[in-house]
Amino acid sequence: MDWAKHTTVLAAVVAAVGLAVTAWGTLKSAQVADAQLAQSKEQQEDRDRRQIALISFWGEGADDKVVVVVNRSLDPASAWLVAGRLSPANSEDPAAYLSLGVLPPCQRSAFRYDPMVGGTGPVEALLVSDANGKGWVRRVDGTLRGTKSLPGVSALGRGHVPPFVEAVEYTTLEQCGPLG
Template sequence: MLAAVVAAAGLGVTAWGTLVSARVAEDQLAQSKVQSEERTRRQASRITFWTEPYTETTVIVNRSLDPANAFLVTETVNGAEGRGYGFIINLGTLPPCSQFRIDSDKLAEALPEKGREGLLDLRQTQLHIIDTYGQSWTRQDDGTLGSGLGVGAEPALTDPGELRDWWKDALSKSDPPDECGSNS
């Protein structure tokens, strides 16, 4: 009888140990998934944009140590009836540790004629990012970051030669952004 009680207790301890080991393994797996997602998002999380109030200047910042391709999605309000268009402006490659300021007038010049005709308002709604691993991301104007490409729109500039000429006039590079180093 004593042997049966000892055996049952041994089985109980073994079962409890197995259960605890399984929970530890699940926690480690969950932590590994979180770390993997953080590594995947690392570059895109360091690229952002905003429009400065009153000046209507769009600021695009790449705080990562890697270049990334970027596309700015704009929405227009045109004419008295307020019809709108969406356009994607190919910004090309954002160099590492860079900050650019784009005047709204220069952005308007980058739009096709139908986007400029009767232009009342121009708003930047998304920044599409393709990181160094080819992963696509979308930064919304409220700052949220999601994987994949967001809302589709009509391409405004797609020719790299035309884009380079536009960059010369539209962008003024400023000092590297804060928090852009090997430890960030």
């Protein structure tokens, strides 16, 4: 019996088992790191959505001709109405972006909007740039998604209500900021 061969074989088996345990540990560590990264991304998205979750809009009155935009957050936000064009001049961009300027914090704004007067179609969405400069699109059905494209980003805060929109009526909200 050659003990040197048996010892070498045993050492090789022990080394192989050691490598397998190390590989398994590394795999588990990578899975934990991936889970932590996914959780971190989810938490960051929740933080990003805090302000925009407090900004909403809807239509009131006959044919939704009164547009109501509410900013329940403690920060101002720049906003645009996104309206369809009645006769798209550019098929790549069938929407018109109508600047509402800065939405004051804790305010409800309401104004008459007649799409036929401005040559645009009905309001399809509200485009908002939050306090961090991140763009968000809230559709009329309430869905919300982030966007990288903002019209006139260099003019944030210098917008104005389109001339075919009648006077804006502002009302201070009694409850403002995150609830709960």
